[in-house]
Amino acid sequence: MSTASAPTTRASARRAIAVVVLAPLLSALALWAFAWPAARTAPRDLPLGVAGPAAATAQMEKQLQRHEGAFEIHRYDDEAAARDAIEDRAVYGAVVVTPQGPELLTASAASPVVAQLLQQAVAQQAAAGGTEIRTVDVVAAPEKDPRGAALNASVLPLALAGMAAGAVVTLLGLRGIRAALALVGAAALVGMVAAALAHSWLGALTGDWWAEAATFGLSTLAVSAAVAGAAALIGPAGIGLTAFVLMFIGNPFSGAASAPQMLPEPAGAIGQWLPPGAGTSLLRSVSFFDGAAATGPALTLTLWAVLGLGAMLLGSAMKTRAKSPEPDAERQPALAG
Known part of the structure; x- marks a missing residue:
């Protein structure tokens, strides 16, 4: 082997080693970045409103707070205030306690996934108390793209x-x-x-x-x-x-x-x-x-x-x-x- 070709050979070897090392490293980073958030999707301090008289909403708040760290509870006086908060994007939804029973306000336009999650979570709480809950989509997603x-x-x-x-x-x-x-x-x-x-x-x-x-x-x-x-x-x-x-x-x-x-x-x-x-x-x-x-x-x-x-x-x-x-x-x- 000539002396002139030795540096070229060493440079080629270094490039090959770099490819062998970087390819799995980049793959691992890509999998981590995309798979980690998807695998750990869950509510974390998700803004959620509770509206109605304090005495009537206390039990619902207590039940929601059992999901430790899941919801950030915002309190409102009535349904109108809760609707305004949803339309202002202050909360993703709200549970309203009415004389006819609890009512869930959602906004599927903000996130269809969150709207579905709230329906499941609140429905479970209502079922545990022996009541049924009515759901109202305040800001609905478009009919042609309901899932966003x-x-x-x-x-x-x-x-x-x-x-x-x-x-x-x-x-x-x-x-x-x-x-x-x-x-x-x-x-x-x-x-x-x-x-x-x-x-x-x-x-x-x-x-x-x-x-x-x-x-x-x-x-x-x-x-x-x-x-x-x-x-x-x-x-x-x-x-x-x-x-x-x-x-x-x-x-x-x-x-x-x-x-x-x-x-x-x-x-x-x-x-x-x-x-x-x-x-x-x-x-x-x-x-x-x-x-x-x-x-x-x-x-x-x-x-x-x-x-x-x-x-x-x-x-x-x-x-x-x-x-x-x-x-x-x-x-x-x-x-x-």
């Missing part, structure tokens, strides 16, 4: 669209304002196409069309700006790093299939700070609840978009400055003459 499957399925495609836009802008060498305008334009088109599909065609969304399109677009821009910004600062490795965080953490931790309070801690909280989770919460708010509780997720997405675009502009400026000649170097020939 379309909304859940939109999380991954939007994340992929954002990652693709950020990667394409980086690989094409676009910088500065041009790159920012390209990302904003792509996000706007993605938002309108997604709203046309989910709202106009599938009927899975029922809110204001333009608000939904803006939500889709902002979610896409948050992802694409994060990808392009990371790549501008640390190079092509930023694309892979950002994609890993958004795909293997943001997607399974989003709570789109159930609710953030149904995921093991701290997965639910982390997911709401990432674009997939914030985008899902914002889309539910603008589509089914007239924008209630939309401020938090909207600010989160805006923060991701602004920081990403800022990082992209900063990286572009740093590269331009690095390529520009030093002033002293320009003056030396003149001084020498």
